[in-house]
Amino acid sequence: MKEFDLIVVGAGPGGSTCAALCVENGGKVLILEACKFPRDKVCGDCLNPTVWPILEQLGLASAVRSLPSTTPAAMRFSVSGHREVEIPTTAPSDEHSYHEERVVRRRDFDALLAARAVELGAVLKDGTPVTGLRHESGIWEVMVASGEIFRAPRVVAADGRNSVIARHRRFYASEAIDRRIGMQTHLPHPVGYDGTLSMRFYRHGYGGIADLGGGLANLCLVANKNSMKELRREVEDHFGIHDRVVWRSITPIARAQAKEPARDGIYLCGDAARVVEPFTGEGISYALRSGALLARILSESNGLNTPPSRHQDEIYRLAHGKLYGKSIWINRLTRFLSEHPGVAQSLGPLLLKYPALLGFLTKKVLNNQTRGSKCRESH
Ligand SMILES: Cc1cc2nc3c(=O)[nH]c(=O)nc-3n(C[C@H](O)[C@H](O)[C@H](O)COP(=O)(O)OP(=O)(O)OC[C@H]3O[C@@H](n4cnc5c(N)ncnc54)[C@H](O)[C@@H]3O)c2cc1C
Known part of the structure; x- marks a missing residue:
């Protein structure tokens, strides 16, 4: 069994951003990713302009501009x-x-983000699907398909719209009906x-x-x-x-957002926490921004070296709600039209x-x- 400060499940934009920024703040971070990278992803490949401040923070803005x-x-x-x-x-x-x-093609974009997290010190295990997790004496044990187990006090579920972690821990009020x-x-x-x-x-x-x-x-x-x-x-x-x-x-294309984005040392970001309608091309931006927001909250006040707390969950819940806030009414309108x-x-x-x-x-x-x-x- 291997021990980390944080296990991030999923190396999409949300997971890689969160991992890169946590490791930059001194955390020992493991990313478990189901697919072998680089991998393609069903997406329109459009980056909303709101991604640039996060890409700057990751030191990747010019590298992204240099991609085809x-x-x-x-x-x-x-x-x-x-x-x-x-x-x-x-x-x-x-x-x-x-x-x-x-x-920009997701295959290139996501590979760049994951490589940045590794460059900063995160351990990436791709081709390693997470199959389950359990809580033992305040520590999460994360199981992968090969049977290996990894341990950390905190787990970030950044495993997308069909998040195994969120479903396993019943973060969704109901299964998707979309x-x-x-x-x-x-x-x-x-x-x-x-x-x-x-x-x-x-x-x-x-x-x-x-x-x-x-x-x-x-x-x-x-x-x-x-x-x-x-x-x-x-x-x-x-x-x-x-x-x-x-x-x-x-x-599904849509699903009800998670009841809460954090509980008992499990934190949801990107699509795992909340899916937005693809029409407006904002999903990658929300994934990057929620990943960065979570990293900031987890790293604040020596956060990764202290046990998970309800107070920290609450801070993330409020900030996550504010991030999406009122700005997604146009997105909702396009969803209505699509349905x-x-x-x-x-x-x-x-x-x-x-x-x-x-x-x-x-x-x-x-x-x-x-x-x-x-x-x-x-x-
Ligand atoms: C048709 C369509 C078009 C879209 N077009 C756009 C667009 O143009 N612009 C835009 O901004 N957004 C678009 N989106 C939305 C965008 O694709 C998502 O919002 C974005 O990918 C979310 O990023 P994420 O990091 O949360 O999750 P993802 O990108 O889904 O990454 C999750 C990662 O977790 C991994 N994973 C899953 N399960 C496991 C497991 N059990 N163990 C380990 N790893 C696991 C996956 O392999 C994946 O790499 C579109 C969505 C759809 C459906």
């Missing part, structure tokens, strides 16, 4: 059968500022795709396409499980995709008639000054 990636200058919104509206995201002079949205599924593929630019980051409500769900650079695009779809086949057909027709495409899938494709088909065209309103909503999500740039409409 693009900086979208605009977002295009559409509803099938209706006009398209383009909203500028960054002015050209913003390209290297905190305001930039960036499209009947939607997400699908994603990387493919060469479809003929006629001009590289603009585009979100579209189709009759059976929604889809987004983003330019990864080098002629590669990310295509993501979200629909109710029983409509996914139709959505795929609609999207393949829309982009004229005739070649066979290899899709990855994930479910009700009929409403999206009626309300979407109405929204497209008011580009200034769409510009306002986009600016809110990007937390960005779009500088009153003009929106463009086309049919």
Whole structure:
């Protein structure tokens, strides 16, 4: 049995950020990751501009900018059968500022974050799925598939939307009832795709396409499980995709947030604590920010060297609630539209008639000054 100050389960953006910042503050940290890295992940590959301060803190901002990636200058919104509206995201002079949205492959991005945690001193065991845990005399014993056991007084569950730890310790009030599924593929630019980051409500769900650079695009779809086949057909027709495409899938898309993000030395961050709707491309940012927030709270006042306390749990609960706060109402609106494709088909065209309103909503999500740039409409 090996002993650590902290065991982080999951080396996604939330887990690696938390581990890197805890180890930087002197903790002995182990990351247990189910997949062998580098690994792909069902995601739109879009980084919201709010990630940059955390990437700066991790010393990774320039490294991320050096990865194969693009900086979208605009977002295009559409509803099938209706006009398209383009909203500028960054002015050209913003390209290297905190305001930039960036499209970067998760395989590269997540590998960079995990490598940073290791560089700072964390131990990473990838290809090591956690299968269970138990509490023995104030210490968590974490079991992995090989039968090995690792021990620490604290465990961070950063193992995503289907968190084994959160489910095992009953952090969710109920199992997910969301009947939607997400699908994603990387493919060469479809003929006629001009590289603009585009979100579209189709009759059976929604889809987004983003330019990864080098002629590669990310295509993501979200629909109710029983409509996914139709959505795929609609999207393949829309982009004229005739070649066979290899899709990855994930479910659920939404789930009730954890009853509390911390209890008895177990802390949830990223999707494990709270899942946000993919449409607005904020999940990675919330994972990074909640991972960093948790690391700060765990490291404060010699935190990792003292036993877990209710007081520390409460501090994290309040700060976590504040992090998400009121800012996710637009995200909730997109979830509602996604769950009700009929409403999206009626309300979407109405929204497209008011580009200034769409510009306002986009600016809110990007937390960005779009500088009153003009929106463009086309049919
Ligand atoms: C269709 C779709 C599109 C999306 N598009 C975007 C987007 O464009 N931009 C954006 O910001 N967000 C997007 N998101 C959301 C984003 O992918 C997540 O919010 C983000 O990945 C959460 O990060 P995380 O670190 O919490 O979890 P994850 O990234 O899910 O990482 C969890 C890690 O834990 C590991 N793990 C799981 N179980 C175990 C176990 N038992 N033992 C050990 N390790 C385990 C996994 O292998 C994984 O590496 C999208 C989501 C979906 C579904």
